[in-house]
Amino acid sequence: MTEPAIRAERVTRCFRAGAGIHDVDLTVGEGEIVALVGLNGAGKTTLLRVLLGMLRADAGRVLLRGRVLAGDSPPAAEWARVGQFVDGAPGYPELTVRQNLVSSARLRGVGDPGAIVDSAMRTFALEPYADRRLRVLSLGNRQRVGLAAALQHSPSVVVLDEPGNALDPRGVILLREHLVGLAGAGAGVLVSSHHLDEVARIADRIVVMNGGRVIGELPPGGSELERAFFEAVRLDDESAQDATSEGGGPR
Numbered sequence: 383m384t385e386p387a388i389r390a391e392r393v394t395r396c397f398r399a400g401a402g403i404h405d406v407d408l409t410v411g412e413g414e415i416v417a418l419v420g421l422n423g424a425g426k427t428t429l430l431r432v433l434l435g436m437l438r439a440d441a442g443r444v445l446l447r448g449r450v451l452a453g454d455s456p457p458a459a460e461w462a463r464v465g466q467f468v469d470g471a472p473g474y475p476e477l478t479v480r481q482n483l484v485s486s487a488r489l490r491g492v493g494d495p496g497a498i499v500d501s502a503m504r505t506f507a508l509e510p511y512a513d514r515r516l517r518v519l520s521l522g523n524r525q526r527v528g529l530a531a532a533l534q535h536s537p538s539v540v541v542l543d544e545p546g547n548a549l550d551p552r553g554v555i556l557l558r559e560h561l562v563g564l565a566g567a568g569a570g571v572l573v574s575s576h577h578l579d580e581v582a583r584i585a586d587r588i589v590v591m592n593g594g595r596v597i598g599e600l601p602p603g604g605s606e607l608e609r610a611f612f613e614a615v616r617l618d619d620e621s622a623q624d625a626t627s628e629g630g631g632p633r
C-alpha cells in the first residue's frame with residue numbers, strides 16, 4: 383500500500399493561554415486535494431508549520447510520504463519533493479523573477495532549471511515580469527512568484543497556507559488548475575483557506591478546524607457549504623463552553 387503524502391498523528395503544539403493545536407489527526411492521500419478551513423486563529427497556520435517542521439510538535443508525530451522528516455537533519459532529497467508556501471511569498475527582492483525561480487529550483491536539487499522555470503512562468507502568467515526585480519512587483523504578482531517557486535519542481539507533497547489571498551481571479555484559476563494537475567500526477571495537496579467557495583471547487587475533502595482542533599469534515603459538493611461550516615463551528619463553540627462551565631476547564 384502506498385504511504386499517504388501527509389499523516390499527522392495526535393499532533394499538539396501549545397502556546398500560552400491554551401492557544402495552539404491539540405491532538406490533531408490528519409491524512410492527505412496520494413493524488414488527493416484536502417482543504418483546511420477555519421476562522422482566524424483556528425490553528426491552520428500552526429498545523430501547517432508543524433507539518434513542515436517549521437515548528438516543533440510538543441506531542442504526536444508527522445510523516446511525509448511515510449517518513450519522519452522534521453528534525454535536526456532531514457534528508458535533503460526527501461525535502462526536495464515537498465512544495466510549501468507558508469508565511470507569505472519568500473524570495474530575494476533584488477533578484478529578478480527568473481533569477482528567483484532559478485535559485486529556488488537549484489535549492490531543491492534541480493540541476494538545469496531553465497525549462498521548468500520557463501514552464502512555471504507560463505503557468506503563472508509571469509512571463510511579462512521575467513526580468514523585473516521582485517521588489518517592484520505588485521503583491522499579487524509576488525505571490526504568484528512564491529507559488530511558482532513552491533510548485534515548479536512538481537513536488538509530491540504540497541502544503542500551501544492561504545495561497546489565494548493576494549491573487550486576482552485569474553491567478554486563483556491558474557493556481558487551481560495547477561493544483562489539480564499536480565494531484566492528477568499523484569501529489570498530495572493540503573491547502574488552507576478561509577474562502578470556502580474558492581477551495582470547495584477543487585477539494586476532495588474539506589477539513590474544518592476550530593479552537594486548535596479538527597472538528598470534522600464538510601462535503602465538498604454541498605450546496606450550503608458556508609451554512610454547514612458556520613453550524614459546525616457554532617456547535618463546537620457551544621460544546622467547548624459547556625465543558626468549561628461544567629468545570630472541565632478549557633479544552
Ligand SMILES: Nc1ncnc2c1ncn2[C@@H]1O[C@H](COP(=O)(O)OP(=O)(O)OP(=O)(O)O)[C@@H](O)[C@H]1O
Nearest residue numbers: 397398401402420421422423424425426427428429
Ligand atoms: N508563535 C506564537 N506564539 C503564541 N501564540 C501563537 C503563535 N502562533 C500562533 N499562536 C496562536 O495560536 C492560535 C492559532 O493561530 P494560527 O495562526 O495557527 O491560526 P490560523 O487558523 O492560521 O488563523 P488565520 O486564519 O488568522 O491565519 C491563535 O490563537 C494564535 O494567536
